[in-house]
Amino acid sequence: MLTVLVAWTSLVAGGTAWADAAPRHILRLKSLARVAPGVTYQQFSLTASHGRAYGHLLTADLGSPSVSLDLLYPGAVAARSAVSRMADRAGAVGGINGDFFNITETQHPGVDATGAPVGPSIANGRRLGAAVPDGQRFGPSMPPGATTRDVIGVGTDRTGRLDRLTLAGSLTAKGRRLPLRGLNQYALPVGGIGAYTSAWGTASRLRATCGTDTDRGAPCSTDTYELTVKRDRVSAVAQAPGRGAIASGSVVLVGRDAGARELRKLRVGDAVSVEERLTPARPGALRFAIGGFPVLRDGSPPAGLDDAVAAVRTAAGLGGQGRRFYLMALDGGPDYRSGLTVAELADVMRQAGADDAVNLDGGGSSTLVTRAPDDAHALVRNHPSGGSERAVPNGIGIFVRT
Known part of the structure; x- marks a missing residue:
């Protein structure tokens, strides 16, 4: 087991840098397991502000010509499916759930929830949908300056980046x-x-x-x-x-x-x-993109990240100048509900190696799966909060060309 010291800190008032503090919590990463060439899987645990949290981390090396990422979705924007089912359908070796979505319509009697995502989405270079107005989104409050148009994705140059569509x-x-x-x-x-x-x-x-x-x-x-x-x-x-x-x-x-x-x-x-x-907003076309609000930019969190409310969370991040992609989901369920605040999530992604990261849909949606190249079905690695996978509109899939 590899043990990494993590300095849990607070944001400098009005700033974007981490305050200096002595390490107070320990992030314990288990030894790497190879899912496929260029793709690894790890479990981790840590004691955070609201108790002990457990999580799962997939790392994809985009520097390998055989490794790529793309959107997982059920074949339509306004549809939902389990992450494992979408991964099986697409042939992904790993994946997580994605964007927040139109999950309910209790305030509009007689109107059906669509299941469609909040933000933009691009799959295999094909634009699928755009972002709803900021006031129409589902999910926790975004930090100042964030918008539903924010995405994480991979360009046609095979380099990952944060962008705004x-x-x-x-x-x-x-x-x-x-x-x-x-x-x-x-x-x-x-x-x-x-x-x-x-x-x-x-x-x-x-x-x-x-x-x-x-x-x-x-x-x-x-x-x-x-x-x-x-x-x-x-x-x-x-x-x-x-x-x-x-x-x-x-x-x-x-x-x-x-x-x-x-x-x-x-x-x-x-x-x-x-x-x-x-x-x-940035030069170059995106081949894949999914909505999510930034929690890290160039190694630092934006001002205003929530540091009070803990929840089961999912995140995606980038390191190695956009050549390394990180997918992370926490465990849910009665034994793992403590979760992380958004500020703590940013620190976990930074310590995992990410310079840029976004917060994705969490709670009952948080799901991380892996599949060995020769296996027929993906395996759910985390413990979903509801006891089983929630149907979601999209996710991020890792693919390995053999």
């Missing part, structure tokens, strides 16, 4: 160009128009018109409109958002409030051109 798009009809404010997401900005493609799945699009940019629980809009565009022409219209599969090559446009009033100006047969893309 912003939807850039428009629809053009009758000589007018209107901004596109959503792409396959469970909540649209007030007054916006969103595009839904075959990647969305079969879930109802009604949830997209509920809440406001600052209040997830606000009532649903009563001013909505939807139209279907096929071969660049309006093929159908409806007063309310619908459900069901969207044909490949077709786009459904959903408008709320001012956006709905704009869509009502169009008629069946009108020509409509829809363009959309996700624009990164």
